Amino acid sequence: MANKIILTSKALKELDESFLWYEERLEGLGDRFIGFIEKAFHLIELTPERFPLKTKSFREFVVDKFPYVIIYEYLKEKQKIIVLHVFHTKRNPKRKYKRF
Numbered sequence: 001m002a003n004k005i006i007l008t009s010k011a012l013k014e015l016d017e018s019f020l021w022y023e024e025r026l027e028g029l030g031d032r033f034i035g036f037i038e039k040a041f042h043l044i045e046l047t048p049e050r051f052p053l054k055t056k057s058f059r060e061f062v063v064d065k066f067p068y069v070i071i072y073e074y075l076k077e078k079q080k081i082i083v084l085h086v087f088h089t090k091r092n093p094k095r096k097y098k099r100f
Contacts, residue, residue, distance in 0.1 A: 048074040
């Protein structure tokens, strides 16, 4: 059984807002952003423990080409990856690990 990625409502909202922001700047840029996020999700699914444990049980994946990190928790026994945030690096870093 393969790992499964589950996005929190906060992560989904951040993804939607980021997509729209990039798409408003340049048509197609939002799609490019989503492509990099999907690639990141795929790598996380394949090797979730590869990326650094930053605090408590949360890990971070730095997204290529865009100023974002994906904050996630890997539940090994359940083979689930909970994406807490798709976090823009210019935001206050103290908010990185807040659940809601």
